[in-house]
Amino acid sequence: MNIKADKMRYQVNKAGYRLILLGLSVSVVAMFRIITPVTVRPNAEIAIEILINIVLLLVTFLAAERCKFYSKNWAFGSIAIGLVHLARIFYVPKNLLAASMISQTQYTIITLLLILSAFFIMYGGYITWVKYQILSKHMKEMGN
Secondary structure: OHHHHHHHHOOHHHHHHHHHHHHHHHHHHHHHHHHHOOOOOOOOHHHHHHHHHHHHHHHHHHHHHHHHHOOHHHHHHHHHHHHHHHHHHHHHHHHHHHOOOOHHHHHHHHHHHHHHHHHHHHHHHHHHHHHHHHHHHHHHHHHO
């Protein structure tokens, strides 16, 4: 009997949960780095970026909560959310750079923040998936 796996039945997935929340926090910082420079003129693109961010924040928080309890589907969902954060690099920040509303340094910082956010969220999803595999294998061995 695998005692570590058995303990997982009663303990939450702290590592995956915290990594996803860390990614969510970094995502918020990236959003504010995108929308707050004084040279950025509000337009429909910025409004859409804010709406996308609000939806991503809500879905990411839901993913973190579900991953806390070893949800396989939300582990993959977290990886998908991370990919969305990576894709965001090529939309608003790139357009703001092309329109000279942000500097190359600001763009680099935003890009790094979005990459970090995606990494943390995707890694949290990966940890959840691995722990799900361990727990489900243990449950099958126990006959549940």
